[in-house]
Amino acid sequence: SAVISQKPSRDICQRGTSLTIQCQVDSQVTMMFWYRQQPGQSLTLIATANQGSEATYESGFVIDKFPISRPNLTFSTLTVSNMSPEDSSIYLCSVDFQTPSYGYTFGSGTRLTVV
């Protein structure tokens, strides 16, 4: 199997607060990826999370705003810090299971609304 469990599925948060999103994989994987999908847009990579090292962030994303943890080979968290309405998006974790049947698989996503 190739299962990714992501939670919460959705949340409505007050501006200035933080939300931590969790991603659990049912097998050990080297890299986990965190994406953002703003309304009506495609997927944008936030960062790559490797176990045992700091995450690698894409241009426009910084660790202070999106801290990531990767304590082991099956789990990762993404925190959206000091939220503003512009952070309202769907956040998705993704894993490359490196098999033809699954390819890069996404978690079910977290729909975040900041008010």
Place this chain on the structure above:
Amino acid sequence: GQNIDQPTEMTATEGAIVQINCTYQTSGFNGLFWYQQHAGEAPTFLSYNVLDGLEEKGRFSSFLSRSKGYSYLLLKELQMKDSASYLCGGGGSQGNLIFGKGTKLSVKP
């Protein structure tokens, strides 16, 4: 630079065949992937090509030409439930995928 292009919208009729094209320029190449995404849901993996040629999976087929940086997704016997966005994704610099903006397909009766 890295770029993936695909049409923004397409419309087709139930029972017909539709081809969604994708051109790409990416820093790495670990295959060309196609995903289906219904509104409000996460993308679902459909197909991928790592070698040139056609891969067939039931009603869905995907084609790749690496020399041309070109792929297409072919959907046959269209059904109303095929109305969705279709995302083309290819190799990024971190072993991840980068994606086109997606093609919104509307299937009409």
